[in-house]
Amino acid sequence: MSPGLARLVEVLALLPPGRLMTYGELARQAALGSPRMSARLLGQLPDRERLPWWRIVNAQRRISEHGAQDEQHQRLAEEGLLPDTRGRYPISAFWP
DNA sequence: TTTTTGACTTCTG
DNA sequence: CCAGAAGCCAAAA
Numbered sequence: 054m055s056p057g058l059a060r061l062v063e064v065l066a067l068l069p070p071g072r073l074m075t076y077g078e079l080a081r082q083a084a085l086g087s088p089r090m091s092a093r094l095l096g097q098l099p100d101r102e103r104l105p106w107w108r109i110v111n112a113q114r115r116i117s118e119h120g121a122q123d124e125q126h127q128r129l130a131e132e133g134l135l136p137d138t139r140g141r142y143p144i145s146a147f148w149p
Numbered sequence: 150t151t152t153t154t155g156a157c158t159t160c161t162g
Numbered sequence: 163c164c165a166g167a168a169g170c171c172a173a174a175a
Contacts, residue, residue, distance in 0.1 A: 057172095076157055087170040088157040095156060112158055119156035139163095 057085050058094045065104050070132045073108050073146040076117075092117070114141045 060083040068074055074082075076091040085091060095106050096119075107128040111117045115136070116125050129135075129142070136142050 055172095077159090080157085085171090087172090089155070089171060090157090092156040093172065106156090109156080111156080117156040121156085125156090 054099065055094075057083070057090060058097070060084060061091065061094045062099070062104060065098075065106070065109075068105050068108050070105075070108075071134060071146065073110055073114075073134070073142055075112050075114075075147075076109060077112055079109055088112075092119075110142060114144070114147075116140070 061079065064079060064083045076088040079091045080086065080088045083091075085094070091109065095109060098104050098106055107125040116122050126136075134142060134146055
């Protein structure tokens with residue numbers, strides 16, 4: 054496991070239910086160097102069941118294309134997070 | 150070794 | 163609000 058992934062896991066583990074974070078913010082908090090690193094590393098997470106990868110959305114507050122979008126949608130819905138008619142998640146879910 | 154490729158972001162128009 | 167361009171960086175080709 055790379056040190057970057059280790060740091061990402063630490064940050065991700067502290068993200069509570071009902072709270073969202075963007076790839077960019079995650080990259081900054083875990084000192085990954087670029088938002089793309091968040092995306093890259095999320096693709097090879099160890100504990101897919103425990104770590105809330107589904108609470109990461111893009112800067113437009115939408116779910117990015119990747120292959121598990123449906124699952125992401127569903128998991129967020131289970132936490133009470135629903136997107137508006139344009140697929141955007143509420144700004145309130147991003148506050149500390 | 151160089152180029153391409155992404156679960157991306159930010160700035161401009 | 164949408165589209166394009168530039169910036170980003172590790173991995174794969």
